[in-house]
Amino acid sequence: MQQEDKALKDRVREIPGLQMEGEDRGILTLSVGPQHPGSGHFRLIIKVDGDIIAEALPDPGYVHRGEEKMCEYRNYIQNIPHLERPMIADSCGILYPYVLAVEELLGIQVPERAKYIRVIMAEINRCIFELYWLAIYGIFLGHSTMFMWPMADRELLIDLAEMASGARVTHAYFVPGGVRNDIPDIFVEKATKHVKYFRSRLKEYESIFYANPLFQARTVNVGVLRREDAINLGATGPVLRASGVEHDIRKAEPYDVYDEMDFKVITMKEGDSYARAYVPWLEMYESVEIILQALEKIPNGPVRIKLGPNPKGGVAEVFKRVEAARGELAYYIVSDGNPKPYRVKLSVPSFRELPVMAHLLKGAKLADMPSIYWSMNYWPVEADR
Amino acid sequence: MATVSEFRFSEFVKSILWLLFWVTLVVSLIVLPIIFIVLFYVPEPIIDGQRINPYLLLTMLTNPQIGAPLIKATMETTFFKVVVLPGFTFAALFATVLIYAERKILAKMQLRVGPYHAGREAFWWANSLGGFLQLIADLLKLLGKEIIVPKGADKPIFLAAPVVLIIASAGLVALIPIAPNWVVADIDVGLLAVFALLGFFPLTALLASYASNSKYPFIGGLRALYQLISYEIPLILSVLGVVILAGTLSLTGIVEAQNPYWFIVLLPIGAVIFFITALAELERIPFDLPEAESEIVAGWLTEYSGMTYGLIQLANYIKMYVLSALFVTLFLGGWSGPQIASSLEIFNVTLITAEEANGMTWFVIKTLGIAILMIIIRGINPRIKIDLLLKTAWGKLIAVAFINVFIAVALLYLGVVTVGA
Numbered sequence: 104m105q106q107e108d109k110a111l112k113d114r115v116r117e118i119p120g121l122q123m124e125g126e127d128r129g130i131l132t133l134s135v136g137p138q139h140p141g142s143g144h145f146r147l148i149i150k151v152d153g154d155i156i157a158e159a160l161p162d163p164g165y166v167h168r169g170e171e172k173m174c175e176y177r178n179y180i181q182n183i184p185h186l187e188r189p190m191i192a193d194s195c196g197i198l199y200p201y202v203l204a205v206e207e208l209l210g211i212q213v214p215e216r217a218k219y220i221r222v223i224m225a226e227i228n229r230c231i232f233e234l235y236w237l238a239i240y241g242i243f244l245g246h247s248t249m250f251m252w253p254m255a256d257r258e259l260l261i262d263l264a265e266m267a268s269g270a271r272v273t274h275a276y277f278v279p280g281g282v283r284n285d286i287p288d289i290f291v292e293k294a295t296k297h298v299k300y301f302r303s304r305l306k307e308y309e310s311i312f313y314a315n316p317l318f319q320a321r322t323v324n325v326g327v328l329r330r331e332d333a334i335n336l337g338a339t340g341p342v343l344r345a346s347g348v349e350h351d352i353r354k355a356e357p358y359d360v361y362d363e364m365d366f367k368v369i370t371m372k373e374g375d376s377y378a379r380a381y382v383p384w385l386e387m388y389e390s391v392e393i394i395l396q397a398l399e400k401i402p403n404g405p406v407r408i409k410l411g412p413n414p415k416g417g418v419a420e421v422f423k424r425v426e427a428a429r430g431e432l433a434y435y436i437v438s439d440g441n442p443k444p445y446r447v448k449l450s451v452p453s454f455r456e457l458p459v460m461a462h463l464l465k466g467a468k469l470a471d472m473p474s475i476y477w478s479m480n481y482w483p484v485e486a487d488r
Numbered sequence: 489m490a491t492v493s494e495f496r497f498s499e500f501v502k503s504i505l506w507l508l509f510w511v512t513l514v515v516s517l518i519v520l521p522i523i524f525i526v527l528f529y530v531p532e533p534i535i536d537g538q539r540i541n542p543y544l545l546l547t548m549l550t551n552p553q554i555g556a557p558l559i560k561a562t563m564e565t566t567f568f569k570v571v572v573l574p575g576f577t578f579a580a581l582f583a584t585v586l587i588y589a590e591r592k593i594l595a596k597m598q599l600r601v602g603p604y605h606a607g608r609e610a611f612w613w614a615n616s617l618g619g620f621l622q623l624i625a626d627l628l629k630l631l632g633k634e635i636i637v638p639k640g641a642d643k644p645i646f647l648a649a650p651v652v653l654i655i656a657s658a659g660l661v662a663l664i665p666i667a668p669n670w671v672v673a674d675i676d677v678g679l680l681a682v683f684a685l686l687g688f689f690p691l692t693a694l695l696a697s698y699a700s701n702s703k704y705p706f707i708g709g710l711r712a713l714y715q716l717i718s719y720e721i722p723l724i725l726s727v728l729g730v731v732i733l734a735g736t737l738s739l740t741g742i743v744e745a746q747n748p749y750w751f752i753v754l755l756p757i758g759a760v761i762f763f764i765t766a767l768a769e770l771e772r773i774p775f776d777l778p779e780a781e782s783e784i785v786a787g788w789l790t791e792y793s794g795m796t797y798g799l800i801q802l803a804n805y806i807k808m809y810v811l812s813a814l815f816v817t818l819f820l821g822g823w824s825g826p827q828i829a830s831s832l833e834i835f836n837v838t839l840i841t842a843e844e845a846n847g848m849t850w851f852v853i854k855t856l857g858i859a860i861l862m863i864i865i866r867g868i869n870p871r872i873k874i875d876l877l878l879k880t881a882w883g884k885l886i887a888v889a890f891i892n893v894f895i896a897v898a899l900l901y902l903g904v905v906t907v908g909a
Contacts, residue, residue, distance in 0.1 A: 248868060
């Protein structure tokens with residue numbers, strides 16, 4: 104009987120994710136994901152000491168698609184649609200630095216109107232992405248209304264994006280040399296109307312979500328990321344700004360016409376899950392401001408410079424980065440003079456949040472895991488590329 | 489190859505004659521003797537001083553003008569009370585209305601439409617009642633699903649749990665008075681019985697989760713137990729004030745004791761605590777920890793499928809009706825309210841008196857109001873954390889519940905109210 108027990112224990116120990124390590128200390132290894140309802144295509148190996156997380160080891164790579172290698176087999180134009188795939192919720196954001204880098208490589212001057220359209224579309228996409236993220240944050244914490252409201256308001260902005268590009272989510276709208284097509288005549292009027300309505304809707308989120316004492320109880324002082332840690336661990340985007348670091352590529356290294364726009368960089372000092380949820384909400388106001396300014400200033404003219412069928416640059420290396428909705432997104436392109444790039448390297452914000460997540464989960468309670476995990480703005484598909 | 493037998497008229501007639509023969513034989517030799525024996529031995533009932541013989545019964549069934557006393561007599565039987573009016577059918581109908589109201593109200597809050605198409609085109613009057621047949625569609629869907637018992641599950645306990653929950657909720661329904669004299673079981677310790685029956689629910693959840701032989705249900709069951717520990721004491725303490733003021737544990741007595749003032753006026757703190765803990769008892773948002781779908785799939789309900797799941801949901805909604813009704817009974821004066829309804833009469837026979845009809849109307853209005861408040865709270869809150877629930881329940885709710893008890897005692901000693909009003 105005892106032998107059977109021992110054999111069973113040995114068998115159990117062999118199951119990955121169920122190992123008991125140091126049985127005297129009672130530390131249990133749990134595996135959250137890759138088939139957990141909350142985690143997405145991503146595994147988090149957690150060692151728990153009772154209710155406290157002793158160690159969290161992120162285990163990405165379940166949805167690796169080889170985007171970087173794929174780039175080497177296509178020319179600069181053919182690369183556009185598949186590069187959106189890692190992050191279709193923010194498809195303009197992930198394409199933006201690629202387009203900028205290729206333009207620098209080919210030495211193209213983009214028409215003014217195209218620059219404005221790009222800024223408008225990038226900001227619309229930022230709002231679309233952050234609403235999507237906020238909706239899932241809501242349902243992660245069991246708030247069903249907060250799932251429905253952002254999803255419903257997101258439709259308005261998706262309609263706008265569809266009006267400009269013809270596609271609802273994966274636009275493939277930015278191309279080297281400008282944008283794929285001009286916006287329709289009614290776009291400016293409609294966009295002003297929709298965006299102003301959206302701004303009035305944003306105020307409602309405050310009362311139903313951010314001011315809710317139960318939401319505050321789950322997020323305030325949970326997973327506090329100090330300023331120095333945020334810098335040392337390489338956090339980026341809203342996570343970095345929620346810890347009080349005023350860093351935004353749109354201000355620090357302006358691209359296209361962001362230097363002509365008047366907007367603030369939102370920062371908060373707290374660095375907890377609540378601040379990381381609050382900063383994107385405030386940033387949506389700034390996005391609305393940018394969209395309205397750009398709609399006012401938008402000049403007339405061409406929107407695209409036609410390139411040849413197989414454009415190629417010289418032997419060069421270019422590096423471009425933008426502020427996507429989740430943070431700094433950079434492309435590093437090496438060209439050997441062929442129509443196809445020699446090497447394309449993506450640096451995505453989701454992957455850069457992983458060390459931060461591991462740092463924050465250590466010492467946190469198991470029940471705080473959902474709010475910390477989701478406040479990191481981590482997207483497995485983007486991180487695995 | 490199948491042979492097709494030729495149709496012969498003579499064979500057809502023969503088969504019909506054989507059928508007639510056997511029917512005549514069975515009826516004359518077996519059925520008729522039984523009927524006569526029954527008629528001979530069972531005494532004819534007397535309704536309104538009139539002996540009801542079978543002939544009169546048939547006449548009454550076809551002619552409502554004569555048959556009205558029969559309806560009245562049926563309504564006075566215990567069977568009718570248990571099965572139909574204050575009993576299970578009423579509660580199940582109420583639960584159905586609650587499910588529909590929940591889906592529609594939550595949809596309105598969340599910028600959705602909710603159920604819309606089912607039944608909309610079927611009836612001309614249903615145009616404004618979007619999709620009220622959706623519930624029947626859902627029921628048919630659940631009935632059509634296979635009941636899957638997981639491998640290695642403790643089958644008897646696993647399958648008994650939904651039935652136990654339905655029985656416990658039916659037992660709760662029997663204790664709720666909906667109008668003067670309209671209660672199935674008017675027992676002296678009604679409130680005690682309510683809490684005894686309420687204790688079944690988390691324990692059944694734990695048993696069901698243990699019997700499921702699956703991880704997520706087990707976590708859900710343990711969470712149900714944690715929740716029980718946290719809310720049960722404040723729930724009972726919040727009711728203690730009411731019992732002190734009413735001087736009785738009988739629910740009818742408590743309603744009658746709220747004659748000049750409803751207890752929500754005298755004990756507002758107790759009412760708030762009871763409402764919060766009732767939400768925890770119902771496992772509704774913000775206290776839906778045992779069923780938290782983004783954390784532990786569906787909690788202890790994960791392995792249930794088909795009608796077993798349907799029965800658990802029905803039991804939950806009946807429990808929601810019961811707890812709303814209990815709140816109304818304990819704090820909102822039960823059935824009392826200004827006279828608005830008239831009596832229900834058929835051919836000069838009063839089926840429900842004006843007073844009783846008024847009681848039922850007010851009871852339904854108040855209970856629906858409380859239930860809708862619960863639905864709205866579900867729409868505006870996220871889920872609470874388990875440690876916060878325990879901390880709040882033990883650290884704050886119990887302390888405040890004791891203050892509530894002291895207020896009740898003080899009211900009694902200062903002579904603001906007298907025991908039993």
